[in-house]
Each structure stands twice: as structure tokens, then as C-alpha cells.
Amino acid sequence: MESVNFAGDNPQPRFGHTICVIAPNKIALFGGAVGDTGRYVITGDVYIGDIIQKKWKRVEASGNVPTNRAAHQALAIELNQMIIFGGAVGGGGLADDNLYVFELRDDTGTWVTVPVIGTTPGRRYGHTMVLIKPYLIVFGGNTGQEPVNDVWSFNLEKSPYSWQKLECSSEQPIVRVYHSAALCSTGSANGMMVAFGGRTSDQSALNDTWGLRRHRDGRWDWVRAPYRSQTDQPAQRYQHSTLFLGTLMLVIGGRSNNVGETLPFEIYDTETSDWYKFQPIQRFRHSSWLVEQFLYLHGGFDSDQPNIPTEGILRIDLNKRFAQTPQLLKQMNTIKADQSFSQSFNPKPSLPLAQTQDQFKKTNQSASAQQKNQNSHQQIRVSSATNKNIRLANQALVAMTYGPEEDITNQVKKVPIDKLQDEHKKLGPGFQDPNSQNKSQVLDQLCQPFMQNLLIPKDYSQIPPNSNLLTGLKKEMIIKLCDEVQRILEKEPNLLRLRRPIKIYGNLNGQYLDLMRFFDHFKAPYDNLYNGDIDSQDYLFLGDYVDRGSRSLEIILLLFTLKIKYSDQIHLLRGHHEDPKVNKIFGFADECYIKFAEDIMDPNSIYQRINRVFQYLPLAAVIEDKIFCVHGGIGQTMRTIDEIELIQKPLEIVHDPKTYQQKIALELLWSDPCLQEEELDNVPNPDRDIFQNKQIFRFGTNRINKFLQENSLNMIIRSHEPTMEGFERQNNNVITIFSCPDYGGNQPQCKGSILTISKRGEIIPKVILPAAPIQEQRWMDLEEPIQRKKGFAKYLIIDNEEAQLRKRPSTPTRQKRPSSQKQFK
Secondary structure, three states: OEEEOOEEOOOOOEEOOEEEEEEOOEEEEEEEEEOOOOOOEEEEEEEEEEOOOOEEEEEOEEEOOOOOOEOOEEEEEEOOEEEEEOOEEEOOEEOOOOEEEEEEEOOEEEEEEOOEEOOOOOOOEOOEEEEEOOEEEEEEEEOOOOEEEEEEEEEOOOOOEEEEEOOOOOOOOOOEEOOEEEEEOOHHHOOEEEEEEEEOOOOOEEEEEEEEEEOOOOOEEEEEOOOOOOOOOOOOEEOOEEEEEOOEEEEEOOEOOOOOOOOOEEEEEOOOOOEEEEOOOOEEOOEEEEEOOEEEEEOOEEOOEEEEEOOOEEEEEHHHHOOOOHHHHHHHOOOOHHHHHHHHHOOOOOOOHHHHHHHHHHHHHHHHHHOOOOOOOOOOOOOOOOOOOOOOOOEEEEEOOOOOOOOOOOOEEEEEHHHHHHHHHOOOHHHOOHHHHHHHHHHHHHHHHHHHHHOOOOOHHHOOOOOOOOOOOOHHHHHHHHHHHHHHHHHOOOEEEEOOOEEEEOEOOOOHHHHHHHHHHHOEOOOOOOOEOOOOOEEEEOOOOOOOEOOHHHHHHHHHHHHHHOOOOEEEOOOOOOOHHHHOOOOHHHHHHHHHOOOOOOOOOHHHHHHHHHOOOOOEEEEOOOEEEEOOOOOOOOOOOHHHHOOOOOOOOOOOOOOHHHHHHHHHHHOEEOOOOOOOOOEEOOOOOOOOOOOOEEEOHHHHHHHHHHOOOOEEEEOOOOOOOOEEEEOOOEEEEEOOOOHHHOOOOOOEEEEEEOOOOOEEEEEEOOOOOOOOOOEOOOOHHHHOOOHHHHHOOOOHHHHHHHOOOOOOOOOOOHHHHOOOO
């Protein structure tokens, strides 16, 4: 820990102020109290600090300047902009309940007041405020009469602006003041406001941790964070601060109920639920911030001098502080604070200030006209918008008519433009369509037995060997499931456009137990904060769900169910085994007969119905316009990825293609990259050409580079081939992942892997080892049905060609390269 001396207009020693990072290496200090606790003065000045030049500058601000205050909250909302709310003004008084925005431009500052209609959180101090874009979240504090635990949200992107009090049905934290809260932006708590500690109504200090998250359906709920150790609990504290560094919550300083007690610097890992303790940082009522691996503290009181605020800045190198804790040091090595900052603020060129103010004066005047009889402030909303690159938004704002005295909270909503034509059919408050609600209930009832029987990541080890998990799932239910998932897939393009964060699964090939192992180790797609993560990221599956493995039905029915339940977050691509010409040979047909004793040639059979759904699966996906994802590869025919969107559904795979689009589809599912990075040209791949049509190729380095360049892409992620480590990187721009360890039962050294792509774009492999030997018959005996004279044979004619293909060994492992396991960037 070292002192950092700043030159320039150094602010007086103070406490109860705020400091936030408003640009890379630039901080903004506002307010606070100066003087000792007996003779303090509340301030309202603004200082800008340059971390690189180590210099303060006091900024003279104009506009609607807020009153002096302390114990308020401030945070950055855009580049060079911060917003403040609440606080105390001294003498027992509280600051007003307006929202003020400060914008720094050319070393001058301007304050504006955000026009708000309706009810507000009211005056308070000692609260917290966090930005979960686009929502400001205010939690707790003291109203001047008592501490509270209410939560309010404010949508910065929705005009006319109003506060919404959140009603959470889950268990909630008790009332508190002088607690802390911060936003976690990665891992399982991604997008969650995490609150810690504080002081409750009987003046007791607290040590509990809570997470608040918004679900994609608009619901908000609290969940209490678990602590792995019940004996080694964090210290109870208030008037501290917390910051997030990746998945790590840093708890800094504070006071306890024991006078003079020094509190340790503590770290909570939101992934493992572990707490770590370090040497105390003796500060309270201070401000703190992070720049890369450095933790900065300013002001507040030192425990040794609890009545006189400190001056200057302390800096702590967390790499040194964590040097003896490898678990935390490993986390540090994967975090790039500057990248996180640039993504969070996404700075854009700003309009000249006068032009910006004039533009939003008109907005405010319009908002005023809509609420004639309500009191509102006629101030300006500052924005960094630009009039360049104008484009139509993908959502429209739809409003019902209402009178001047009516609450419009539930009268306005965003609607996808392509669904706008249906809005006239929806009547009533909040646009609650009874038909839609009934449909949702019907789908929940349909999905429930499949979820209950098949999504069991914590109980899969208790499954008796070779037991049938589909008992109780009747054929009629499965057909209905296929009908519903096909309706969803029919509307999807053949090229999906996806977002981060996302998990990517490779080949599964009927290995249901391995899928449960992945879900158990790395979280599963359902609504449960500490076992599920569907609210924080999407899932992409790269195909080959069926064949060779003995539980293909369990996998495909579970994935169909998840697609229905989370249609916007679960994405299923087609693999080369999602083709009746292939899966009739390699085990899926056998399994459907064995488990349902059906004639698989019957067009109404489960086997035939599932294969008709396969014809609607998308062929590829692009993540953030930079990463191309596909089951097999790019082949040698396709020029641009837009050509994939021209392929029509339903799609039958033609193995001797006659048209350009048929050839593209075949190559997307069947092609592989060359085995050596030095191989520049495309070469035939006879080992893959099982139907002897001479249409299957391996694509070389020249083809990869040209394809990526012409499509403005950075990387290809694909599956289709086993790898020794479960993943392999080639040429720094092709990653092969395979999520099925010990493929075929004869490659016991081969691991399985998935990839996670974080919100910041970090690509991290997650690996499982082959399962320990069990009595389960994990792989289908493909030659056994050929020997039958009765039973299955009467429902399936196996010609000589198919009989020979059933004897083919499983796909061999890609050659391992020493460079393939380098750290992903």
C-alpha cells in the first residue's frame, strides 16, 4: 500500500463524498463533508482527477447545480458523464430527490436535472445506486425517519422518465443504511447488483450478501448469496465500500459495532462462494475505485483518527496483495479492466453542448405536455447521441390512450417492429393478452414432465445403469413437443445472429450422462442463480445430438424442451447426424425402436417426427458479427455467410448435390479443416465421404484466411471431430470443440470440452475427463441388429451398404498440436 501524491487543485480532506471513473484514467469527485465530525461543512464542488498525470483540477460548473450534499450516491452513465441522487445536507436535513446529471466538456462542467414524472424514492441518505444498463437501481438507506429496504429502478432510455418501485416476490434483505452495492459483469452473477453489509434498524452491523437481478421477462428478484464456510464468516461492517474485479467482490474498510476494531480486507468469489481475508485497510466513509490491478482509496476516516478525515490517495497493487493466494491471482490474470470500461461506456462522439441541450429541451417540453397536471422539472437530459449512422430501431414504443390524471406506468411498452401488426389485438392494462398467457401455461405444462425427468444435473449419478428415463413420457407428449419446437424453428433463419455472453457445446452423440456432468460442473440452463445461469447467458449447441450413444432420445427431447422454454436463449444448430440417411444407420433409429417399440418407417413414428424437426434446425450462427459457428466447417464453395440465409426450410440434406445451395448446406455439416496448419489448399477427405460422392473436402489455411477476411470475421468455432483435450485451436482462428469424451467408447484418453465466451469476449474452455467405468451401456451396438431375424429387423430394412457402414469405426481424433492449448484471447 502506497501514497500517491497529486498536484494541482487538491481537494480538502473529506468524508461522505463520491468518486467515480468517468473515462479511462479519469475520475470525478463530488460533494462530501470537510472538517472534523464536530465542525464539518457540506460541499458541492466537483474535482476531476487524471490518474496518469496525477493531477487534480477543480471544475466550475454551470446549469442546474445541485445543493451541497454528503452520503449521496454517484456513478458514471456515459463517457464524461455522471449522475447523482440523494444525500444529506447537514443539520439533520436531506437533499432533494431529483436526479442530476453532470457532463464534463473541455474542462468545464454542466449540471442538468432529469425531468421525472410520478412517484420517486423520496429523500434518503446512506443508500446505494448501481447501473444495470439501462436501469439505475436505488436500494435502501435512511429516509430521515428510519432505515428502509425498498428498491427502485429508473430506465435511462425510456422517456417520459419515471421511477418504478420493484416488488420482488422472493426473500428480501432486511432494512439497512450505509451498506454497499456493486455490479458484477461476468460469471454466474453477471448483470447482478450485489449488496453487502450495512447497519440495520437496531444499529447492528450486518455481514450478509444479496444479489438482485432482472430476468428477461422483466421480473426482478433477490437471492441470498451462499457462503461455503459456515464458520469463517465475513466481518460485520458498515460505511465500507465494495468493488467488483471480474467475479471477485472486494470489501474495503468500514466500521463495526466494536469501537476501534480493525476489519480485514475481504474478497468474496461469486463463483465458488469462498471468502478470503487480507491485512486490514483502515478506512471508512471513504471512496474507492479500480484501474487495472490497482485499487485506489481517497478520503474518509482512518481508524486511528476516527474524527479527522484523511487526505491524499492510497494505491494498492492487488497482484502483490494476492501473491500468496493462487486462486485469486489466477482470476487477476484473466481480467482487463480497461476493456471492461470501454465496453461499459461505449463512448461515442458527442454533439456540441448547446445543440444537445436544445434537442432535449424539445423532448422535455413534449413530456411536459403529456402530463399537464403533474409537477415536473423543465430541465435537460444530456446525451452523447450523434446524428450519424441513422437507422431504424428494432423496437417501437406503443402506448394506449390515457387521461391527464392517469398513471401511465403500464400504458407504454417496447414491441419488436416485426410484431407491431399484432398489437391492435391486445387490450387491457399492461397489454396482457389472455390468449398469450394461456398459451404460456399450456407450454409450461407440456415442458414440465420433460424438465423433471431429464434436467437432473445434481441427481444424474443416481440413475440406475441402462434405465429408461423416458418412462411416463408418452408418445403423444413427444409428438406435441416436436410440434411446438418446430413452430419456433420455422421462424428462425438458417444463420443466427447471437450475442455474448454465451456457452458453446460441441458434439453430444447421445451421451446424456456427460451432458449432465457439464451442467453439474459448469451450471445448467434453468432459473436458479447458483445452479442455473439461463438469465445471464445464452447457450449454443453445434449439432450431432444423436447417434452412436445410447441416450440420444434423452438429449434431443431435453434440448427441444429447453428450446421451447427459453426460445431466445437456447440455440440449436444442425449437425450431420441430424439427417435420416445418417441416423438410420448409426443408432438413433435403433434407440427409437428399443425404447418405444415403434415401426420407425411409419411416418407418424417418433423417429420420423423428430427427423422432420431436424429439417428446420439452423445451419450456422454468428456471435457479435465476429465469430462464425457451425457444426462442420466452411467447405470450399460458400463465398459469404449471407448465402446461408438464402437456403430455404425445410431442408433435406442432399449428399450428391446438384445446386449451389445444396452444396453449401452439405459442406457446412461435413467439411473439416486440414490437419496441419501448413496445409494451404483444400484437399479431398475420402475418410468422411461415406456415401462415395466425392463431395467432402478439408479446407486449408488459404481458404480460412480468405473467408474470414471477406466476411469481416475473426474466428471459426466448430465441432465434428474428437480432440484429445476436448478442444483444439488452429491458426489462431479456428477452434474445434468436442463435448463427448471417450467418443465411441474406444478413445479413453479423449476429454470433452465446452467453450464460454464472456461479455468482454474472453474465450475459456471448460473440460471434463472421461467418466469412470460404470455398468451403463453408453454406446450402441450397431452390428447387433443386423444379426436379428425378428423384432427390430422387421421394422427396418438394412441393405448391404448400410450394413457395411454400421461396421465403420467412429471418427478418429484430430492430431494434437503442442500449440493448440495456448491461452485463448
